[in-house]
Amino acid sequence: MSDPLILGIETSCDETGVAVLSGNRVLSSVLATQVEEHARFGGILPEIAARAHVEAIRPLVHQALNQAAIHHDDLDAVAVTRGPGLVGALAVGYAYGKTMAWTLGKPLIGVDHMEGHLFAPLLDHSEYEPPAVVVLVSGGHSMIVHMRAWGDYRVMGQTLDDAAGEAFDKLARFMGLGYPGGPAIDLYATGGDPDAIAFPRPMRDRPYDFSFSGLKTSVVTFLEKAKTNNNVPPLEDVCASIQEAIVDSIVNKTFNAVETTGVEIVAGGGGVIAVCGRNFRKKPIDGALTCCFRVHRCAPTMVP
Amino acid sequence: MKILAIDTATPASSVAVGEGDRLLAMNLSVNRMGHLSFLIPAIDMCFSQVGWTPRDIDAVAVDVGPGPYTGLRIGVATAQAVAASLGVPIIPVGSLTALAWRAATGRRRIWPVVDMRRNQVATQAFMPVPGGVVSDGPAQVVSVSEFQALLSSDGIETLVVGDVAATGDEFLRGAQRAKRGRPRYPTADIILEIANLRAESGEYSSVDEIRPRYMREPDAAIRWSEFREEGIWPGSEST
Numbered sequence: 001m002s003d004p005l006i007l008g009i010e011t012s013c014d015e016t017g018v019a020v021l022s023g024n025r026v027l028s029s030v031l032a033t034q035v036e037e038h039a040r041f042g043g044i045l046p047e048i049a050a051r052a053h054v055e056a057i058r059p060l061v062h063q064a065l066n067q068a069a070i071h072h073d074d075l076d077a078v079a080v081t082r083g084p085g086l087v088g089a090l091a092v093g094y095a096y097g098k099t100m101a102w103t104l105g106k107p108l109i110g111v112d113h114m115e116g117h118l119f120a121p122l123l124d125h126s127e128y129e130p131p132a133v134v135v136l137v138s139g140g141h142s143m144i145v146h147m148r149a150w151g152d153y154r155v156m157g158q159t160l161d162d163a164a165g166e167a168f169d170k171l172a173r174f175m176g177l178g179y180p181g182g183p184a185i186d187l188y189a190t191g192g193d194p195d196a197i198a199f200p201r202p203m204r205d206r207p208y209d210f211s212f213s214g215l216k217t218s219v220v221t222f223l224e225k226a227k228t229n230n231n232v233p234p235l236e237d238v239c240a241s242i243q244e245a246i247v248d249s250i251v252n253k254t255f256n257a258v259e260t261t262g263v264e265i266v267a268g269g270g271g272v273i274a275v276c277g278r279n280f281r282k283k284p285i286d287g288a289l290t291c292c293f294r295v296h297r298c299a300p301t302m303v304p
Numbered sequence: 305m306k307i308l309a310i311d312t313a314t315p316a317s318s319v320a321v322g323e324g325d326r327l328l329a330m331n332l333s334v335n336r337m338g339h340l341s342f343l344i345p346a347i348d349m350c351f352s353q354v355g356w357t358p359r360d361i362d363a364v365a366v367d368v369g370p371g372p373y374t375g376l377r378i379g380v381a382t383a384q385a386v387a388a389s390l391g392v393p394i395i396p397v398g399s400l401t402a403l404a405w406r407a408a409t410g411r412r413r414i415w416p417v418v419d420m421r422r423n424q425v426a427t428q429a430f431m432p433v434p435g436g437v438v439s440d441g442p443a444q445v446v447s448v449s450e451f452q453a454l455l456s457s458d459g460i461e462t463l464v465v466g467d468v469a470a471t472g473d474e475f476l477r478g479a480q481r482a483k484r485g486r487p488r489y490p491t492a493d494i495i496l497e498i499a500n501l502r503a504e505s506g507e508y509s510s511v512d513e514i515r516p517r518y519m520r521e522p523d524a525a526i527r528w529s530e531f532r533e534e535g536i537w538p539g540s541e542s543t
């Protein structure tokens with residue numbers, strides 16, 4: 001079987017994603033996003049996410065097969081995210097995929113959510129291969145992985161409290177900027193001075209781990225004090241400085257990992273990487289580094 | 305008419321296969337957290353017990369609730385995946401109807417109860433009629449004390465079935481005209497029976513018309529930390 005036809009289903013968070021792949025070639029990829037449904041709450045509500053998945057999954061599978069011009073009997077396997085993620089949301093996609101595989105008599109491939117991210121850059125960077133350092137930063141997770149070979153991973157560091165996206169969301173909510181926080185802060189940061197306020201760079205003593213709750217506290221304290229003293233800086237400068245602190249911390253920890261492992265390939269995944277990517281390119285280290293950034297949220301990915 | 309029936313609307317998960325009014329095989333497990341890991345192996349076992357392949361079935365019947373949400377969604381998603389993959393229709397059946405249907409004897413008004421947690425139950429009044437039950441009021445989600453008030457003010461003899469433990473046992477012991485009955489949970493064999501009658505009268509739904517009957521607004525609690533939960537998958541879920 002040279003290029004297996006696989007249908008992939010992903011429902012770990014607030015987007016329902018279905019794709020059909022032939023080997024590493026994406027034949028179709030469809031997505032139903034729920035961002036607007038969660039926006040009024042300033043965060044993701046697990047129950048709303050799960051309800052939206054059950055509405056979306058059947059039509060999306062149909063659409064993905066149609067766009068790929070594939071009949072479901074021609075599939076070689078069904079792949080589905082099995083976690084980690086929101087339990088009630090995962091259950092919908094997993095039940096659908098598992099049942100589809102059983103009904104059609106095809107194998108089911110349960111894919112670890114994080115492993116999906118590790119493979120994702122392959123879809124648009126054929127030069128991507130291990131050994132590599134992969135930094136995954138999104139709404140729900142922040143981690144640095146040393147991929148020694150396909151299937152051989154070591155988690156070098158991860159968040160000890162809030163994920164980066166979570167920190168963005170909480171700060172945006174505090175400043176009344178709306179949801180999702182990352183894009184909202186990014187919007188205001190454009191044109192602001194990233195060096196205006198020196199927010200702390202978290203976890204300097206642990207080279208690969210993240211912690212963002214301290215940053216959150218210091219931003220809140222800073223703004224409250226500035227308000228009392230009647231010298232609140234421009235919102236653009238605050239946003240640019242927050243972003244700089246988070247991104248700087250992620251970039252530095254990634255570079256620590258690159259130095260220790262000696263890899264020549266760095267890849268990134270997850271929504272927050274959309275912001276970090278610019279900074280990685282701004283700050284190349286030691287020449288020989290290739291960057292493969294696939295800026296996606298939790299789109300369907302699978303092990304070929 | 306060959307039907308696969310699925311019920312994951314309560315802590316009980318069950319699947320059944322049957323032809324016409326004959327139940328041919330059934331599997332059941334009572335485990336609040338086990339709906340997902342139970343379903344496919346149980347369906348597969350039913351099919352091998354009767355020597356069918358998936359392509360043999362003509363329709364899928366599913367309990368669409370009310371009931372705890374995660375289980376409902378697993379049942380609905382499973383029914384949709386089978387129906388869409390085979391191109392067969394779905395027959396939705398309500399959990400309260402299923403409970404009342406199985407309990408129907410004599411002349412008592414039947415109040416089926418499904419535990420919705422957070423001190424609430426789903427209920428609806430039914431009257432027994434020849435060949436089944438008819439609803440005698442709207443389905444509703446009420447607090448336990450509201451349910452007790454509903455029942456005490458009911459002027460005729462009643463039969464309370466379903467997850468009666470959720471409504472407070474003491475109260476029922478004191479109630480004059482209320483009697484406690486079975487079953488405790490809706491099960492796939494009941495769903496199969498009702499679905500077969502509906503199929504005979506041509507009451508099908510298309511795969512996209514099926515939705516869980518939640519009967520309650522979603523919880524508005526933000527739980528980001530839930531996203532990072534690990535080591536609980538596959539095979540477990542919560543509501």
Ligand SMILES: [Zn+2]
Binds near residue numbers: 138270297
């Ligand atoms: Zn992800």
